Each structure stands twice: as structure tokens, then as C-alpha cells.
Amino acid sequence: MAMTPAAKTYMRRMLIVMTTYMVLLFGAVWLDNTFDLAQPVRIILSLLPVLPVIACIWTIIAFVRAVDEVQARIILESSLIGAIVVAVASFTYGMLRGVVELPGIYEVFYLPAFIAVSGVAKVFVKRRYQ
Structure with a gap:
């Protein structure tokens, strides 16, 4: 069965969002483990991966509206x-x-x-x- 245009768009957006999530997550962990960071910086780093999760929610909602x-x-x-x-x-x-x-x-x-x-x-x- 061929993928619908909505499914193709969803898969492309999710690939971008999840790649961004992984880069931010592993980058934040690496920075935190490598450097002696101040607490405010550590807090910001720990929250960065939440941004792609929010983008993921918007992507899912757009997909549900398109099917x-x-x-x-x-x-x-x-x-x-x-x-x-x-x-x-x-x-x-x-x-x-x-x-x-x-x-x-x-x-x-x-x-x-x-x-x-x-x-x-x-x-x-x-x-x-x-």
C-alpha cells in the first residue's frame, strides 16, 4: 500500500523532530558530563530536548487533522x-x-x-x- 501525502509529510517531519531531539538530548548530556556547568545552564540544557517533544505534538495533531x-x-x-x-x-x-x-x-x-x-x-x- 502506498503512503498517503499526509503520511509522507508526517514521516518527514517526525524524522526531523526526532533527530533534533536526539542531538539535543545527547548534546546536553555530553556537555553536562564534560564541563562543570553552573546550575542555570544545566537547567536550560535539561529542558532543551523538551522543545522537539512539543514540535512532535504539533506534528501528530497536524497528521490527525489530515487523515x-x-x-x-x-x-x-x-x-x-x-x-x-x-x-x-x-x-x-x-x-x-x-x-x-x-x-x-x-x-x-x-x-x-x-x-x-x-x-x-x-x-x-x-x-x-x-
């Missing part, structure tokens, strides 16, 4: 499932940590968890619409 209604519904439904599963899992884990000795989870893992769960959910949601 047909069924594809948009599949994307939105799988995203909702991903958000709910990660929210309930993190809430449940937090409640358990209140009564059981468990390691903490870095907040930076919530977004990749959401993306992963949404991707798995999309496989099952897509089947419903076939």
Missing part, C-alpha cells in the same frame, strides 16, 4: 487507551509505594510508556475497524 475520519478515530482511541493505562498504572504503583517498599519510577519514562501502550493499543483498535 480521514476512521484513521483519526483509530489514532485518538488508541491514544486514549494509552493515556488511561499509563495513568491508572502509575496511580496504582504510587498507591502501592505508600504501603510497600518499591523503587521510584523516573517521570521521564511516562511519555515513552504512553507511546508504547498507544502503539500496542492501535493494533487492536485497528482490527475493530477492519
Whole structure:
């Protein structure tokens, strides 16, 4: 199946955004590990990779607006499932940590968890619409 123009645009934009993210992330870590930086500089460096993540959100929204209604519904439904599963899992884990000795989870893992769960959910949601 050939890619739609919307999918081609999405893939091109995501490649640029994710490449920028990786450069900023690894660059910030390298700079922080190599030099003795002042705290304000370290804060700015740690926040730089957030900018491509925001661009990623805009790219996803533009893609959802460009696809047909069924594809948009599949994307939105799988995203909702991903958000709910990660929210309930993190809430449940937090409640358990209140009564059981468990390691903490870095907040930076919530977004990749959401993306992963949404991707798995999309496989099952897509089947419903076939």
C-alpha cells in the first residue's frame, strides 16, 4: 500500500523532530558530563530536548487533522487507551509505594510508556475497524 501525502509529510517531519531531539538530548548530556556547568545552564540544557517533544505534538495533531475520519478515530482511541493505562498504572504503583517498599519510577519514562501502550493499543483498535 502506498503512503498517503499526509503520511509522507508526517514521516518527514517526525524524522526531523526526532533527530533534533536526539542531538539535543545527547548534546546536553555530553556537555553536562564534560564541563562543570553552573546550575542555570544545566537547567536550560535539561529542558532543551523538551522543545522537539512539543514540535512532535504539533506534528501528530497536524497528521490527525489530515487523515480521514476512521484513521483519526483509530489514532485518538488508541491514544486514549494509552493515556488511561499509563495513568491508572502509575496511580496504582504510587498507591502501592505508600504501603510497600518499591523503587521510584523516573517521570521521564511516562511519555515513552504512553507511546508504547498507544502503539500496542492501535493494533487492536485497528482490527475493530477492519
